[in-house]
Amino acid sequence: MLITITTTREPATDLGFLLHKHPDRVQAFELAVGTAHVFYPEANEQRCTAALLLEVDPVALVRGRRGDGEGFALAQYVNDRPYAASSLMAVAMKDVFRSALAGQCNARPELAASPLPLEITIPALPCSGGVELARRVFEPLGWTVDATSVPLDPELPQWGASRYLDVVLTGTVRLADALNHLYLLLPVLDDGKHYWFSTEEVDKLVRAGGTWLATHPEKTLIARRYLLHRRELTREALARLAELDETEPEAVDDAVDGARILEPPDKPLPLHELRRGAVLAALRASGARRVGDLGCGEGTLVAQLLADRFFDHVVATDVSARALQIAGRKLKLDRMTPEQRARIDIFQSSLTYRDDRLQGLDAAVLMEVIEHVDPPRLAALERAVFGVARPGTVVVTTPNVEYNVRYETLPAGARRHRDHRFEWTRAEFASWADSTASAHGYRVRLLPVGDEDLDVGAPTQMAVFTRGEIAA
Known part of the structure; x- marks a missing residue:
């Protein structure tokens, strides 16, 4: 999995301060899901690019687990985990860029608080909803979205497009906000998570979404997908977001086109x-x-x-x-x-x-x-x-x-x-x-x-x- 973040604000190498990762070093981090590498393909005063590369062992992820939920026995060998920027990449971002996600930078506090010209590239983004959905979730946040569908096989165009997008996001956004957008929206676009799911996901959603999610026109879809279509958890999240937005929860708890229900609706809550x-x-x-x-x-x-x-x-x-x-x-x-x-x-x-x-x-x-x-x-x-x-x-x-x-x-x-x-x-x-x-x-x-x-x-x-x- 690969994501790159580029800025042209001079001196562009200050990006290293914000990410707490020096441009002259290649760093590796051992995570529960694999090994994350941070390096800089380019770093000069005019332009600096940081890359996060996550190496995932898909077999190790399911080894020892009772039932991997993938549908067939070979799924642990034949899947997109090592290549597509999904929820595992969000986990890696949280661990590797923890201070940057929180907007903390003692060396350049004024820079951490300032919007920067950013370009984020995601070469393989799984998206159940295609280019249109990617635009619906990113554009209200100030991003310009340049996305194209990746063909199933470039040599066989008759097979059509895959569910993967090649995405470039450009905008002037605080780096902490940009990272939080990715942290929440990668699993939303994929419409799935590949780690143990608990009710703490509601806290993560509200904490990372903050005020921007409370006012997002697709907040219901985002909440439903992030919470794996669990109706009870979605209601709780929307109520908490409504408090942030001072909007009545019932006004935002409607079904949204594009949300795929994976299980029968729960009984109405008492x-x-x-x-x-x-x-x-x-x-x-x-x-x-x-x-x-x-x-x-x-x-x-x-x-x-x-x-x-x-x-x-x-x-x-x-x-x-x-x-x-x-x-x-x-x-x-x-x-x-x-x-x-x-x-x-x-x-x-x-x-x-x-x-x-x-x-x-x-x-x-x-x-x-x-x-x-x-x-x-x-x-x-x-x-x-x-x-x-x-x-x-x-x-x-x-x-x-x-x-x-x-x-x-x-x-x-x-x-x-x-x-x-x-x-x-x-x-x-x-x-x-x-x-x-x-x-x-x-x-x-x-x-x-x-x-x-x-x-x-x-x-x-x-x-x-x-x-x-x-x-x-």
Whole structure:
């Protein structure tokens, strides 16, 4: 596999500083997928080209694995892994150009932050979608795309074109952005990955895509393909991207032409999973590291917060001692290592009373909590959470009573839970959110959670409060 990166910004050899690889040296890096080589075919003041060559052993990749998923026994010998710039090249880029991907360059920080004239050449790019798809994903990012289809056999033109493209990208782009474009889009165009796939891929997608992916016209296609058409993971990624773009997730969760479904669609996600996904997306978008789940119940959200290393510390509280006991058992507090136990504080607390232990949180979650509070006590909750604890971000979810008519098993006028003291309409929730934000120096955004009905809205409504001085 081969990719070259060329710049003509003088002195062009400064490209070596940005890539942290000296133009006068040939360097080799042993990776899990093979050996990566970095060298410079040309390096002078006017023009400098860096090449990344990845040597892959396709047999070693599948040796010892139960079932290689390639479809036939000889696939480990007959495939395109050593030649086509696929997800394995993205892995190599992350390992070899880690600092450049992050935009870090102590020697030339101003250069790392500046757009550069770049030309990127990919002689063999597998692309399920052809030249048109390559243009659709690269051109919105500021690239001019010169792509031609590689014939199956130059000596037998009647065989037609292969799925491989010879691509040249030209544009004036920050090097870190260019590398992140390639890191995400190589496996997207190939529409496949050749390494162990886990739910951490959502984090990789959001982290590498940042704000450019949130505004990309093909973000749904990119997310679906990058996440191997896993519907649940795609929904989570789109919700998190929507937070970055301040667009409602449901507005971008439509099917996109060209996306190839590889497996039957998943069953619709239960509302409680959609709700937790929306809350986690809001927390990640806020940048919060120290998070409190206030009214944690039996600890389901707490478990997900602890599983996400993005969050450094989790505070879990509930007014019910029994709920905390159940949460402790489910979280296996007694089996945690000292390091794991140090990441969580769990204790009994009432949100209608001042509790100084809740101060210092970056973000707090009240997920399906406020409707369990008697309306006359809501003012006390507001003072305790927004006035005293004052986290940078507060995420509140509550049922939308207007949606109750869509539940056939729910009697007319009944509430969704026997302990609910009230259930608000969208207008009532918006009024409460606006007045609470205004009274305590917060800004607020309202978002629907779940499939939104044109007449009655979504089943759950969510408010994301951001403290004014933090948001400014």
